[in-house]
Amino acid sequence: MKAKIMETTGAGLIELDPRSKLFLLLLGNLLVVLSVPLIYEYLIIAFIGSLFCVTGYSKKGLWLMGAYFSVLLINNVVLVYIIKFQWATFLLGGGMLMRKLFPCIMLGNFLISTTKVSDFILAMEKMRVPRQLIIPFSVMLRFFPTVYKELGYITDAMKLRGIEATFKNWVLKPIMMIEYIFVPLLMSAVKIGEELSAAALTRGLSVEEKRSSYSTLTYGKIDYGVTVFVLVLMIGIIKYQI
Amino acid sequence: MNRLNTKDLINIGIFTAITAIIVFTLGIVTGFAPVIHIFMPSIAALTSGVTYMMLLTKVQKTGVIFIMSTILGGLMLLIGSSMTIMVTALLSGIVAEFITKSGGYKSFKHNMISYCVFSFWNTGTLLPFWIMRETSYNSLVATAGVEYAESFAAVTPIWMLPVMYISTIIFGIIGAKIGKRVLHKHFLRAGIA
Numbered sequence: 001m002k003a004k005i006m007e008t009t010g011a012g013l014i015e016l017d018p019r020s021k022l023f024l025l026l027l028g029n030l031l032v033v034l035s036v037p038l039i040y041e042y043l044i045i046a047f048i049g050s051l052f053c054v055t056g057y058s059k060k061g062l063w064l065m066g067a068y069f070s071v072l073l074i075n076n077v078v079l080v081y082i083i084k085f086q087w088a089t090f091l092l093g094g095g096m097l098m099r100k101l102f103p104c105i106m107l108g109n110f111l112i113s114t115t116k117v118s119d120f121i122l123a124m125e126k127m128r129v130p131r132q133l134i135i136p137f138s139v140m141l142r143f144f145p146t147v148y149k150e151l152g153y154i155t156d157a158m159k160l161r162g163i164e165a166t167f168k169n170w171v172l173k174p175i176m177m178i179e180y181i182f183v184p185l186l187m188s189a190v191k192i193g194e195e196l197s198a199a200a201l202t203r204g205l206s207v208e209e210k211r212s213s214y215s216t217l218t219y220g221k222i223d224y225g226v227t228v229f230v231l232v233l234m235i236g237i238i239k240y241q242i
Numbered sequence: 243m244n245r246l247n248t249k250d251l252i253n254i255g256i257f258t259a260i261t262a263i264i265v266f267t268l269g270i271v272t273g274f275a276p277v278i279h280i281f282m283p284s285i286a287a288l289t290s291g292v293t294y295m296m297l298l299t300k301v302q303k304t305g306v307i308f309i310m311s312t313i314l315g316g317l318m319l320l321i322g323s324s325m326t327i328m329v330t331a332l333l334s335g336i337v338a339e340f341i342t343k344s345g346g347y348k349s350f351k352h353n354m355i356s357y358c359v360f361s362f363w364n365t366g367t368l369l370p371f372w373i374m375r376e377t378s379y380n381s382l383v384a385t386a387g388v389e390y391a392e393s394f395a396a397v398t399p400i401w402m403l404p405v406m407y408i409s410t411i412i413f414g415i416i417g418a419k420i421g422k423r424v425l426h427k428h429f430l431r432a433g434i435a
């Protein structure tokens with residue numbers, strides 16, 4: 001059973017090469033910096049959501065689109081009332097920032113949840129990224145969901161002892177928070193590091209040797225289609241600025 | 243000089259992940275208020291000390307800090323920051339490398355100074371507000387509206403630039419000391435670090 005970076009809901013209709021996903025991430029990056037008419041922003045969000053559904057992660061895709069709608073709701077409904085208060089106007093800017101960042105968040109999520117670790121490493125190798133960067137980067141991607149799970153376990157265990165990890169506690173008693181939450185997290189990180197190293201060495205992941213791979217990554221028709229589509233979108237966005 | 247092997251690279255990945263999570267959470271939380279956002283590098287310097295010290299204790303080889311700062315800079319770039327963050331990340335990584343190396347990886351004083359320099363990687367997001375004032379103002383208006391851009395412009399007078407760096411250094415010193423204490427108290431006694 002090949003391990004994906006996050007748990008999957010099943011096989012989808014198409015599979016995208018990790019390089020196309022990275023290219024999509026560039027699109028999200030561009031969207032943060034430049035502005036687009038609202039209708040196109042909605043269309044792009046819908047497109048990303050459909051990407052999730054088409055590759056078999058409909059639940060996650062729909063959840064993310066729902067989150068986007070709630071951000072829109074907060075921006076257009078709740079914050080309109082806050083403008084009446086002088087001191088809270090910057091919250092409006094923050095809300096807009098959140099809305100702008102959303103395509104990037106969705107695309108990052110898309111990359112992390114739909115890519116197998118070995119495929120990702122293979123894609124980076126094909127792009128001639130040095131080993132010293134590939135390994136930490138893929139370990140990091142694999143580790144993000146693990147951290148959240150571990151943090152959940154630790155806070156649960158601490159609740160049993162009567163120590164709650166609330167925001168108030170973090171501000172008022174940071175030392176206690178560090179000692180009871182952060183230190184166990186680091187300890188589990190060290191343990192995970194040791195286990196990962198043993199597993200990696202067993203799989204032959206070393207810095208010098210060239211890796212052989214079971215799956216071959218080819219840039220298929222769908223990948224070319226997606227790349228061209230993203231290029232067209234990017235040119236359209238840049239042209240709109242002028 | 244030892245080369246970095248797989249075990250070291252995996253450790254770098256894990257601790258960079260923890261640092262990245264802390265920094266990004268802080269970024270989102272402080273992103274709402276421009277006044278606090280200026281001090282985001284300082285707060286990040288305060289909180290990332292433990293992972294940094296731990297990593298330096300575990301892997302005492304050349305290249306650790308550089309890889310860490312490169313990956314962190316790359317992540318910020320993917321999230322949508324300007325190109326300057328890559329410059330600050332690479333530069334601070336290289337200088338921090340030299341500082342730790344000159345201390346033989348064992349001197350706490352050198353590690354502390356290198357940590358302060360390393361913390362400058364975060365300032366890349368804010369640097370354009372002084373260096374390229376016009377363009378960043380315009381892009382901020384496009385991104386988040388005029389009020390946000392105005393409040394940002396209000397809190398970035400020219401004297402704020404050295405203040406930001408000095409406060410990063412001060413918080414970096416505190417963060418490094420916290421890191422050392424946590425390391426000694428919990429990890430060295432347990433024999434893990």
